[in-house]
Amino acid sequence: GQQVMQIPQYQHVQEGEDFTTYCNSSTTLSNIQWYKQRPGGHPVFLIQLVKSGEVKKQKRLTFQFGEAKKNSSLHITATQTTDVGTYFCALREGSNYKLTFGKGTLLTVNP
Amino acid sequence: SAVISQKPSRDICQRGTSLTIQCQVDSQVTMMFWYRQQPGQSLTLIATANQGSEATYESGFVIDKFPISRPNLTFSTLTVSNMSPEDSSIYLCSAKSGENNEQFFGPGTRLTVL
Numbered sequence: 001g002q003q004v005m006q007i008p009q010y011q012h013v014q015e016g017e018d019f020t021t022y023c024n025s026s027t028t029l030s031n032i033q034w035y036k037q038r039p040g041g042h043p044v045f046l047i048q049l050v051k052s053g054e055v056k057k058q059k060r061l062t063f064q065f066g067e068a069k070k071n072s073s074l075h076i077t078a079t080q081t082t083d084v085g086t087y088f089c090a091l092r093e094g095s096n097y098k099l100t101f102g103k104g105t106l107l108t109v110n111p
Numbered sequence: 112s113a114v115i116s117q118k119p120s121r122d123i124c125q126r127g128t129s130l131t132i133q134c135q136v137d138s139q140v141t142m143m144f145w146y147r148q149q150p151g152q153s154l155t156l157i158a159t160a161n162q163g164s165e166a167t168y169e170s171g172f173v174i175d176k177f178p179i180s181r182p183n184l185t186f187s188t189l190t191v192s193n194m195s196p197e198d199s200s201i202y203l204c205s206a207k208s209g210e211n212n213e214q215f216f217g218p219g220t221r222l223t224v225l
Binding site: 033041042043044045047048088092096097098099100101102103104106 | 159
């Protein structure tokens, strides 16, 4: 199956700073999903991107899908302590809709 | 959307024993999945639980070690058999639902094998 590489592995920011995590693939992706997992919690779905060059926004979060559909990014503007957690990109594959997760980016925010 | 519950939430087990984890969804769903997540790591798919047929296992996971049941569209169980300390992990079930075919996750079962 396809794999996605996610960077960085960790990111520590001061509250108010911006944050970006990237998800890259060597092959063209049909879709990408993003999930957030709070410490001690379970993954929660954020968004799905399917179109080349797609950009979606959720308040301070901006999600992008590359023109070649080989990369995606999640950008958080003016981070808050509530943004703390691990952000995973995931590729939905096959007829059974199974997910292949990236390794995730752990975001910590210093108040 | 789907709300998922898991039992037990955590357990400490002795080597060589087996533990069955239950996953209940509040609505009928076609696809259910079982994942394993080591602390601080990503999620690894164990298998897809198919209703009315055998589960579909990912590479590195076998039915004898992780038997799965899916008796109906709202319920599944995962058994971790003949446990060893290497099986210590968080086990999560999920269900596919929603217009984006996203997955909704249960709260997880934290398993410690001594």
